[in-house]
Amino acid sequence: MKRRYFIIILKSIELKFIEKLVIEEESPRNPKFIDSPRQEFLCSHGSICIRLSQCHIISQLVKQSCVQIDKLRGLTCGSQGSELLVCCPQTCSPPPTSIQKEECGRPRISHLWSTSYSAIGIHPWVVRVGFRNKLTKSIDYLCCGSIINKQTILTAAHCALAKTATHKIVSVKVGEYDCNQDPDCAYGYCAPNAEDIPLNYIIVHPNYDSKTFTDNIALLVLKYPMNYTESVQPICLYSTNKDYIYVGHRAQLVGWGKLAGQVNSLPVQQQLQLPISAIERCALLYGASVPITGKHLCVGGETGKDACSGFGGAPLIFLDPRTHSRYYQIGLLSFGSDRCGEEGIPSVYTRVDKYIDWINLNAPKV
Known part of the structure; x- marks a missing residue:
């Protein structure tokens, strides 16, 4: 049987950047970024590295003084700002509440349901992920993502952690359809202008492995909530x-x-x-x-x-x-x-x- 081999390509950064792509952690001096792809080595199987306040079972034990300080240290896996990150047992935590509280997955423009329509507003939940060029100070959009609520973008971990010698992730652009038009106009309708929103912090899945692409998923949290319009909506x-x-x-x-x-x-x-x-x-x-x-x-x-x-x-x-x-x-x-x-x-x-x-x-x- 003939064995076939492939070169695996990260389908994000344009090909001219592929060879320069470096996956690495943000500086540990910036506590707002939870982006270490090696946190899985700090927690045992069946637990995840999250904020202490989000781990119901451990935070309750701490409040009741049931956990000795030295044992609490053994449960930690880092920090985010002034708050401890702990290895939280997944089987003991209560089910998380949904982050989607508004209407989702339905384009607002009524005539979109024509099967032949595929223009402005057809997929208002898709965004472009921006990387600042350190040399020109311009923003190049080298990855994509999706809106899941007013302040959160879902994307790939390899995009969230991607750096080149000249580029670093800084923002997302919402409400875009045609990069050469602003505003986008079609059929006598013009959408609101696209908006660049800066990032506040990034959360990468703690088990992400850049060599095997395991758990290749991340959240981009924006500095301020976006406004929903006909061209800016969340996906379900x-x-x-x-x-x-x-x-x-x-x-x-x-x-x-x-x-x-x-x-x-x-x-x-x-x-x-x-x-x-x-x-x-x-x-x-x-x-x-x-x-x-x-x-x-x-x-x-x-x-x-x-x-x-x-x-x-x-x-x-x-x-x-x-x-x-x-x-x-x-x-x-x-x-x-x-x-x-x-x-x-x-x-x-x-x-x-x-x-x-x-x-x-x-x-x-x-």
């Missing part, structure tokens, strides 16, 4: 960690970047319908290099249909088959092969519903 997340069966369905990748067959990235938001395959298909292709598990989705593999660069962290959108009236995010683009758009070569996505408890626990409630 499935509320429980049930085993939804997506295999055999098609979903839509949405973002900005270069698709298979394109010489350059297009300035407009792009949408690509892709098939969802059994996870074993991706395990066969990539399993010799990286672990492929049930926390992934295996997507694509059709000739000429793939995201080649710029789409890192972009959402995989699923129209709920029960109602056909609400969109949900089921995945975010993690990595793929250098053989972009080749028949039989799918890409790997982080499966979002496997992280819903972590998202609800860590995203700010606004």
Whole structure:
């Protein structure tokens, strides 16, 4: 049996930046950033590194003076500002409350439900992630993400931690459709201007591994809440960690970047319908290099249909088959092969519903 090998590509930073990409921690002098991909070595299996105030069982024991100081030190895994981070047992914590309290997953412009419409406002939850060029001071948008509430963006950990010699993550742009227009106008309608919102802090999954892309998911918390408009809306997340069966369905990748067959990235938001395959298909292709598990989705593999660069962290959108009236995010683009758009070569996505408890626990409630 002939073994096939692939170069795994992070589908985010444009190809000219790929070779310079360095995944590293933010400076420990900045306590607002929880972004160490090595915190998994500080907590035992079955526990996660979170703020003491978020760990119900340990915080209650501390209040009741049931935990000796020396034993509490043994449970710590770092700090965030003035607050301790502790290894919290996942099985003992109460279920987190949902961070989605408003309407989600429904575009506001009524004529969007025409099957032929695919322009301004069709996917108002997709954002561009901005990196400041240290040389020119301009902002280059090299990754994508999605709005899950007024102050939180969901994206890939490799985007949140990405640095080059010249670029560093600083902001997100909401309300964008055509990068060459501001405001975006179509069919006699003009959307509100797109807005760049600076980041306050970043939360990367504590088990993220930059070598294997395990738990490749992160939250970008904004300095201030965004205003919802026709072109700025949150996407829905499935509320429980049930085993939804997506295999055999098609979903839509949405973002900005270069698709298979394109010489350059297009300035407009792009949408690509892709098939969802059994996870074993991706395990066969990539399993010799990286672990492929049930926390992934295996997507694509059709000739000429793939995201080649710029789409890192972009959402995989699923129209709920029960109602056909609400969109949900089921995945975010993690990595793929250098053989972009080749028949039989799918890409790997982080499966979002496997992280819903972590998202609800860590995203700010606004």
